[in-house]
Amino acid sequence: xxxxxxxxxxxxxxxxxxxxxxxxxxxxxxxxxxxxxxxxxxxxxxxxxxxxxxxxxxxxxxxxxxxxxxxxxxxxxxxxxxxxxxxxxxxxxxxxxxxxxxxxxxxxxxxxxxxxxxxxxxxxxxxxxxxxxxxxxxxxxxxxxxxxxxxxxxx
Amino acid sequence: xxxxxxxxxxxxxxxxxxxxxxxxxxxxxxxxxxxxxxxxxxxxxxxxxxxxxxxxxxxxxxxxxxxxxxxxxxxxxxxxxxxxxxxxxxxxxxxxxxxxxxxxxxxxxxxxxxxxxxxxxxxxxxxxxxxxxxxxxxxxxxxxxxxxxxxxxxxxxxxxxxxxxxxxxxxxxxxxxxxxxxxxxxxxxxxxxxxxxxxxxxxxxxxxxxxxxxxxxxxxxxxxxxxxxxxxxxxxxxxxxxxxxxxxxxxxxxxxxxxxxxxxxxxxxxxxxxxxxxxxxxxxxxxxxxxxxxxxxxxxxxxxxxxxxxxxxxxxxxxxxxxxxxxxxxxxxxxxxxxxxxxxxxxxxxxxxxxxxxxxxxxxxxxxxxxxxxxxxxxxxxxxxxxxxxxxxxxxxxxxxxxxxxxxxxxxxxxxxxxxxxxxxxxxxxxxxxxxxxxxxxxxxxxxxxxxxxxxxxxxxxxxxxxxxxxxxxxxxxxxxxxxxxxxxxxxxxxxxxxxxxxxxxxxxxxxxxxxxxxxxxxxxxxxxxxxxxxxxxxxxxxxxxxxxxxxxxxxxxxxxxxxxxxxxxxxxxxxxxxxxxxxxxxxxxxxxxxxxxxxxxxxxxxxxxxxxxxxxxxxxxxxxxxxxxxxxxxxxxxxxxxxxxxxxxxxxxxxxxxxxxxxx
Numbered sequence: 001x002x003x004x005x006x007x008x009x010x011x012x013x014x015x016x017x018x019x020x021x022x023x024x025x026x027x028x029x030x031x032x033x034x035x036x037x038x039x040x041x042x043x044x045x046x047x048x049x050x051x052x053x054x055x056x057x058x059x060x061x062x063x064x065x066x067x068x069x070x071x072x073x074x075x076x077x078x079x080x081x082x083x084x085x086x087x088x089x090x091x092x093x094x095x096x097x098x099x100x101x102x103x104x105x106x107x108x109x110x111x112x113x114x115x116x117x118x119x120x121x122x123x124x125x126x127x128x129x130x131x132x133x134x135x136x137x138x139x140x141x142x143x144x145x146x147x148x149x150x151x152x153x154x155x
Numbered sequence: 156x157x158x159x160x161x162x163x164x165x166x167x168x169x170x171x172x173x174x175x176x177x178x179x180x181x182x183x184x185x186x187x188x189x190x191x192x193x194x195x196x197x198x199x200x201x202x203x204x205x206x207x208x209x210x211x212x213x214x215x216x217x218x219x220x221x222x223x224x225x226x227x228x229x230x231x232x233x234x235x236x237x238x239x240x241x242x243x244x245x246x247x248x249x250x251x252x253x254x255x256x257x258x259x260x261x262x263x264x265x266x267x268x269x270x271x272x273x274x275x276x277x278x279x280x281x282x283x284x285x286x287x288x289x290x291x292x293x294x295x296x297x298x299x300x301x302x303x304x305x306x307x308x309x310x311x312x313x314x315x316x317x318x319x320x321x322x323x324x325x326x327x328x329x330x331x332x333x334x335x336x337x338x339x340x341x342x343x344x345x346x347x348x349x350x351x352x353x354x355x356x357x358x359x360x361x362x363x364x365x366x367x368x369x370x371x372x373x374x375x376x377x378x379x380x381x382x383x384x385x386x387x388x389x390x391x392x393x394x395x396x397x398x399x400x401x402x403x404x405x406x407x408x409x410x411x412x413x414x415x416x417x418x419x420x421x422x423x424x425x426x427x428x429x430x431x432x433x434x435x436x437x438x439x440x441x442x443x444x445x446x447x448x449x450x451x452x453x454x455x456x457x458x459x460x461x462x463x464x465x466x467x468x469x470x471x472x473x474x475x476x477x478x479x480x481x482x483x484x485x486x487x488x489x490x491x492x493x494x495x496x497x498x499x500x501x502x503x504x505x506x507x508x509x510x511x512x513x514x515x516x517x518x519x520x521x522x523x524x525x526x527x528x529x530x531x532x533x534x535x536x537x538x539x540x541x542x543x544x545x546x547x548x549x550x551x552x553x554x555x556x557x558x559x560x561x562x563x564x565x566x567x568x569x570x571x572x573x574x575x576x577x578x579x580x581x582x583x584x585x586x587x588x589x590x591x592x593x594x595x596x597x598x599x600x601x602x603x604x605x606x607x608x609x610x611x612x613x614x615x616x617x618x619x620x621x622x623x624x625x626x627x628x629x630x631x632x633x634x635x636x637x638x639x640x641x642x643x644x645x646x647x648x649x650x651x652x653x654x655x656x657x658x659x660x661x662x663x664x665x666x667x668x669x670x671x672x673x674x675x676x677x678x679x680x681x682x683x684x685x686x687x688x689x690x691x692x693x694x695x696x697x698x699x700x701x702x703x704x705x706x707x708x709x710x711x712x713x714x715x716x717x718x719x720x721x722x723x724x725x726x727x728x729x730x731x732x733x734x735x736x737x738x739x740x741x742x743x744x745x746x747x748x749x750x751x752x753x754x755x756x757x758x759x760x761x762x763x764x765x766x767x768x769x770x771x772x773x774x775x776x777x778x779x780x781x782x783x784x785x786x787x788x789x790x791x792x793x794x795x796x797x798x799x800x801x802x803x804x805x806x807x808x809x810x811x812x813x814x815x816x817x818x819x820x
Binding site: 072073074076077078086087128129130132133134135 | 707709735781
């Protein structure tokens with residue numbers, strides 16, 4: 001009998017480990033809706049490596065030209081530069097709808113953003129095709145942002 | 156509970172278990188212990204510990220399993236066309252299967268050997284043999300793609316192949332069937348084997364940077380059957396050892412006529428010396444014809460080159476190069492232990508397993524302890540090279556692998572078991588039944604200097620009652636054993652692809668991180684690539700029409716093509732412009748007489764299509780890629796020869812002319 005007691009303790013300890021916050025699983029469900037999904041998430045910046053993107057009032061024409069080349073190979077199959085939706089949304093006005101870091105995070109960290117970001121998820125419900133991660137370099141991503149700015153009329 | 160009582164119950168249980176085993180030794184039910192499932196269970200979402208590469212035998216392909224789960228991860232096409240991904244059907248891969256006999260869509264793939272550095276598996280490449288039309292292939296383990304296939308002249312039945320030297324300097328390939336050399340008149344009576352037939356060993360050099368293979372030289376040996384081989388390692392690394400049977404030189408009813416002698420041979424070759432002689436200009440240039448096929452990862456395209464010369468050395472002209480060691484009887488496996496000192500010959504008709512000593516072999520050569528010669532090659536006295544014999548190991552020994560604790564494991568085909576024995580004292584330590592009749596066996600790193608001592612897989616030739624019946628043809632079974640303890644423990648049975656012969660295993664960590672996820676579109680140098688939809692087009696060159704097409708979720712561009720005429724040859728060059736992992740697209744067009752394509756992200760693949768009738772032909776993506784996959788399609792219009800329908804192509808703009816959809820011209 002003596003050996004049974006330690007065994008019970010171990011089993012109950014394992015059970016407790018299985019429940020991540022240690023509280024009884026039953027009492028949780030009613031509270032869940034009131035909690036914010038992820039309080040630390042900044043929907044303006046999105047999730048990814050870009051925090052502050054320096055954007056000048058003026059257009060960098062060389063960068064926009066570089067972005068145009070990336071667009072032709074990796075983006076243009078699904079996006080138009082007008083506001084017409086193709087596979088994904090048209091790009092007209094994209095730099096007004098989203099912050100610069102949000103755009104750069106979305107185009108480089110697509111999967112995570114599609115899972116976390118409310119605006120990206122809302123767009124997915126419309127398009128129904130998960131945007132592919134096109135494995136852009138940081139430079140490509142910045143050039144594309146400049147190309148989008150040019151498309152939105154920045155001179 | 157009192158301790159003595161515990162012991163009594165435990166002893167009684169063991170007695171019962173032993174009793175059950177002795178009553179029904181072949182019953183699988185009691186061969187598996189209760190923790191076997193836990194040992195092979197890989198939690199969903201977790202990776203296996205080892206990659207296991209398994210030859211496909213008559214399927215011509217190689218399958219890749221995870222161990223210990225036994226889950227099939229992939230089938231890599233090597234020597235046979237593969238409709239699943241268009242290998243051998245696409246314009247880019249057709250040249251891989253070219254030979255001096257023309258294109259060969261199938262072969263028989265028996266043995267695999269992983270590349271090694273300093274005698275340890277390094278995870279760069281795996282080499283595979285084609286048994287029927289002699290060839291050796293190299294598979295790139297970053298892409299799991301067959302990157303190269305080289306044909307072997309003067310050879311027939313490339314069975315003793317492909318086995319590598321300890322730094323992958325050479326891949327060695329010995330012929331199973333001796334035949335007249337390619338440059339001699341082969342129109343001779345079959346019963347002139349002794350006079351006209353020769354056995355050839357090919358030494359294929361491997362470029363240490365890009366892996367490219369070339370036939371460095373061939374050794375012309377007496378006409379016998381070379382069965383298997385392995386390189387020496389450590390102190391014996393300059394040598395190579397081959398099992399030989401049919402030293403009777405029979406040309407008919409080999410079953411009887413090639414089983415007459417009590418001993419055949421293990422052939423020992425001083426390959427370092429042979430390489431030096433060739434470097435010094437020895438050997439003769441022989442006119443031959445063989446194909447060298449290479450796949451370029453940048454153009455995603457293979458090219459086939461027919462080569463016409465090979466350097467051949469007749470071993471009887473170069474004393475000191477080759478020796479025969481008598482080995483009982485019709486030896487099959489020829490395996491070298493991790494230290495390089497012990498050479499194990501598995502005489503499939505012998506009642507014992509001879510173990511030869513490399514040190515004794517060197518001494519015997521020094522002291523000329525010869526029993527005579529065989530076609531001019533010195534035959535060493537059996538006892539002078541013998542370390543010892545494993546007595547009564549079982550019936551029909553075939554192959555041996557090694558663990559990290561000084562033990563050897565030999566498959567017994569006739570008595571259906573794996574036998575574990577100690578290399579030093581040659582004592583049998585354990586036996587485990589297999590179901591049934593094992594051929595090869597595999598321990599990860601088990602033919603290298605550094606075997607892992609955890610798992611062993613036996614590949615059985617006969618399956619019978621192991622799985623649900625599937626008609627007369629059954630998948631051959633593999634059986635996984637835990638060999639970490641004193642006794643082998645059967646963990647798992649699983650079905651396999653084709654007929655597994657030799658296999659290899661390697662720690663997953665040596666391959667996993669290097670695996671390529673997609674091809675960079677920037678690096679795609681395919682002559683018909685479309686880098687973006689802006690680059691798509693349709694070009695007519697006489698009766699050849701090249702369609703430069705892109706695929707991305709969820710459309711093909713162009714998706715409306717008109718102006719194709721009867722008599723045209725249409726080439727669809729499809730570039731998958733996705734740049735993410737695991738997003739292949741497929742391509743199929745109605746009436747295509749070959750296969751479909753499966754195009755990896757960043758890759759370009761081409762399908763030839765010759766329309767056989769006038770009409771509208773749909774094409775579509777065959778790989779369910781997205782929610783709008785069913786929409787990923789298009790049409791080609793085929794008009795009569797001489798039609799005036801102009802060549803046109805578009806996506807999204809070829810709309811009906813009228814609101815009511817009235818027909819266009």
